[in-house]
Amino acid sequence: MIQAIADGYVALKEAIFEHALLPALYAAGLMAWEEDAAEWLDFALFGALAVLVSILVCAPLERLRPVERWDGGTSTVGTDVTYTLLNRLGLLPLFAFVILQPVETAWAAGLARLGVIPPTLETVVPALRDWPVVTFLLYVVILDFAEYWRHRFQHRFDWWWALHSVHHAQRQMTFWTDDRNHLFDDIIAALWFAGVATLIGVPPGQFPLLALVMRVAESLSHANVRLAFGRIGRFVVVSPHFHRIHHALDHDAGVPARVHGTNFAVLLPVWDVIFGTARFSPGYPRTGDASGSERLATGSWWGTQVEGARRLLRTLAGRG
Ligand SMILES: [Zn+2]
Ligand SMILES: [Zn+2]
Numbered sequence: 001m002i003q004a005i006a007d008g009y010v011a012l013k014e015a016i017f018e019h020a021l022l023p024a025l026y027a028a029g030l031m032a033w034e035e036d037a038a039e040w041l042d043f044a045l046f047g048a049l050a051v052l053v054s055i056l057v058c059a060p061l062e063r064l065r066p067v068e069r070w071d072g073g074t075s076t077v078g079t080d081v082t083y084t085l086l087n088r089l090g091l092l093p094l095f096a097f098v099i100l101q102p103v104e105t106a107w108a109a110g111l112a113r114l115g116v117i118p119p120t121l122e123t124v125v126p127a128l129r130d131w132p133v134v135t136f137l138l139y140v141v142i143l144d145f146a147e148y149w150r151h152r153f154q155h156r157f158d159w160w161w162a163l164h165s166v167h168h169a170q171r172q173m174t175f176w177t178d179d180r181n182h183l184f185d186d187i188i189a190a191l192w193f194a195g196v197a198t199l200i201g202v203p204p205g206q207f208p209l210l211a212l213v214m215r216v217a218e219s220l221s222h223a224n225v226r227l228a229f230g231r232i233g234r235f236v237v238v239s240p241h242f243h244r245i246h247h248a249l250d251h252d253a254g255v256p257a258r259v260h261g262t263n264f265a266v267l268l269p270v271w272d273v274i275f276g277t278a279r280f281s282p283g284y285p286r287t288g289d290a291s292g293s294e295r296l297a298t299g300s301w302w303g304t305q306v307e308g309a310r311r312l313l314r315t316l317a318g319r320g
Contacts, residue, residue, distance in 0.1 A: 013045050047088030050212055054219035058175035061225040067244070067284045068224055070172055075298070080176035082301040087179045087186065103191070104198070120201020139202050139210060141268065146196040147214075148271040150189065151264040160185075162311040166304050169296040171288040173247055175223040178215075182308040217267050222247075226284060234280060235273065238265050241284065248285035 021037055030037075070077075111118060121138060122128050128135045154164035163182040170177050181189070202210060221243035228234060228241035246263035262279040265271045272278035288297060296307045 009045075009049070013041060016045070017041055044089050046208055046212075050215045051084060051088050053212065053216050054175055054178075057216060058220055058223045058225070061220075061227065062174060062223055065226040066224050067226055067240075068172070068286070076170065076172050077174050077176060079299070079301055079304065080170065080174065080180045083181070084176050084179040086301065087181075104194070107198070118199065118201075120199075122201060136210070139197075139200065140213065142200055143193065143196055143202075143210065143214070144265070144267040145271060146192065147266040148264055148268075148275075150192050151266065152277075154185070155261070155264070158315045159312060160188075162315040163308055165289055165292050165311060166296060166308040168247060168287075168289040169292040169304070170247075171249070171286065171297055173222055173224060173244070173287040175219040177222040178219045180304075182312075183305060184309075184312070214267055221266075235269055238263075238267055238269055242269055242280070244284055244287060245279055245281060247287040249288040249290065 017038060021041055022034070025031055025034060025037055117123075121142075122135065128138070154160045163185040166182045166185070167177070167180050170180055197210075217237065221238045221240055223240045225240050227239055229237060229239040233239070234242060242263050242265075262277050263269070263272055264277055269278060292311075293307060295303050296311070299307055
């Protein structure tokens with residue numbers, strides 16, 4: 001089954017490349033970019049697949065058991081859809097390509113010059129080579145641990161919060177909100193994730209599946225749906241209920257979202273339990289961030305980007 005999907009995916013990619021991308025490059029006289037374009041298509045197509053799976057999983061749930069209904073229209077959800085499409089199909093792949101590629105090349109070249117082969121999970125524990133599924137799960141756990149701390153730092157440091165507040169400003173949270181992040185924040189996140197993945201030696205072949213699992217789980221955790229995973233399940237995977245508490249508008253009346261200090265986990269709530277930041281309070285609170293401007297909450301993609309950058313500059317200038 002998985003093999004069939006993988007084969008279909010490759011066939012689709014090749015068809016798009018041969019019948020659409022290549023002729024377009026040829027027509028534009030950009031054949032020198034053929035190899036780069038192929039890599040970009042890889043990213044974009046994978047992004048589209050992740051969006052599709054997220055829609056298939058989350059949209060029916062949001063319809064079935066929504067937490068909130070917005071009778072006055074869902075105007076700000078459109079902004080998050082724009083975020084998702086730009087991130088997963090265009091901007092992020094481009095950044096990953098433009099920024100990560102040279103960093104990765106320089107890193108590899110530097111290590112080679114020094115004659116260093118960095119240790120990876122499988123070289124440190126050779127027995128793991130015989131247990132591919134266990135190794136895969138270990139990668140997930142380690143990467144998720146790194147994500148937990150990145151998220152905590154986003155709330156901890158003033159400059160980082162200025163960027164992350166773009167994510168929290170949304171008052172009409174849906175599964176699209178997952179991708180609502182400032183561009184600068186996305187770049188940091190991509191470097192962080194790829195850095196850790198390289199450090200522990202995730203094989204390139206496993207990287208897409210890993211990213212897909214985490215992206216779909218993250219989309220689901222933002223979904224506008226009444227869904228908790230029960231007494232035991234709530235400790236296993238982050239549910240929409242668990243992450244909604246992280247996004248709560250009035251956690252303790254009047255306190256901005258930033259200082260809630262709860263439920264930072266991306267995939268595994270166990271980090272919050274271990275580090276004392278878990279909160280399983282009942283109910284489905286409204287979401288948003290009282291410390292942000294109206295434009296940050298209801299602005300367009302561009303408006304929220306500008307507002308986030310402004311907030312960052314104000315913070316750096318010491319004017320909060
Ligand atoms: Zn947060
Ligand atoms: Zn979130």
